[in-house]
Amino acid sequence: DTAVSQTPKYLVTQMGNDKSIKCEQNLGHDTMYWYKQDSKKFLKIMFSYNNKELIINETVPNRFSPKSPDKAHLNLHINSLELGDSAVYFCASSQSVRTSQETQYFGPGTRLLVL
Amino acid sequence: SQQGEEDPQALSIQEGENATMNCSYKTSINNLQWYRQNSGRGLVHLILIRSNEREKHSGRLRVTLDTSKKSSSLLITASRAADTASYFCATFTGGGNKLTFGTGTQLKVEL
Numbered sequence: 634d635t636a637v638s639q640t641p642k643y644l645v646t647q648m649g650n651d652k653s654i655k656c657e658q659n660l661g662h663d664t665m666y667w668y669k670q671d672s673k674k675f676l677k678i679m680f681s682y683n684n685k686e687l688i689i690n691e692t693v694p695n696r697f698s699p700k701s702p703d704k705a706h707l708n709l710h711i712n713s714l715e716l717g718d719s720a721v722y723f724c725a726s727s728q729s730v731r732t733s734q735e736t737q738y739f740g741p742g743t744r745l746l747v748l
Numbered sequence: 749s750q751q752g753e754e755d756p757q758a759l760s761i762q763e764g765e766n767a768t769m770n771c772s773y774k775t776s777i778n779n780l781q782w783y784r785q786n787s788g789r790g791l792v793h794l795i796l797i798r799s800n801e802r803e804k805h806s807g808r809l810r811v812t813l814d815t816s817k818k819s820s821s822l823l824i825t826a827s828r829a830a831d832t833a834s835y836f837c838a839t840f841t842g843g844g845n846k847l848t849f850g851t852g853t854q855l856k857v858e859l
Contacts, residue, residue, distance in 0.1 A: 689846050735847065740790050
């Protein structure tokens with residue numbers, strides 16, 4: 634009965650590889666997010682989708698491409714991984730971006746290490 | 749750019765004591781939220797306070813908001829070892845439709 638789940642939990646890969654992280658929420662929410670948390674624990678939003686439509690696209694390299702096949706899933710594909718991509722990536726969801734009361738529910742995170 | 753700055757960066761107290769964390773932000777907000785992150789885990793929502801509210805309580809948590817000073821504080825009363833975690837404030841600005849997180853306070857509650 635996990636609310637927001639991510640796979641994999643850990644990802645260790647070589648520089649230059651392409652990898653994907655998957656996220657699923659069973660809360661019936663319309664909006665999903667990807668955040669990156671760096672080694673200093675600073676958490677920054679990367680993307681947000683509302684009902685499969687991209688609504689937030691922060692200054693993120695083109696190597697990062699989100700995909701939302703349906704409103705319960707938001708995947709993150711990363712091409713040509715770089716050392717600086719090493720971080721913890723969190724998926725989150727909220728009921729709807731159109732209300733001003735936005736509690737977000739976070740997944741457990743995917744720890745990415747690029748060697 | 750970063751919206752919230754939290755103070756202190758780290759806080760160590762004894763079980764039973766109160767813990768106070770402060771958050772300052774830069775732009776007008778719709779609401780301010782506090783989240784907890786246990787080591788190696790995701791963030792968990794604690795409490796939300798709207799821009800027209802000044803104080804809110806939830807169990808052992810008390811949050812205040814001063815929009816004139818663009819600051820908020822989180823008070824945890826009668827702390828427990830299980831409260832050991834990082835605490836983040838996050839501001840929601842309707843125009844951007846996104847949460848912007850602060851730098852976090854690492855709280856350690858010792859037995």
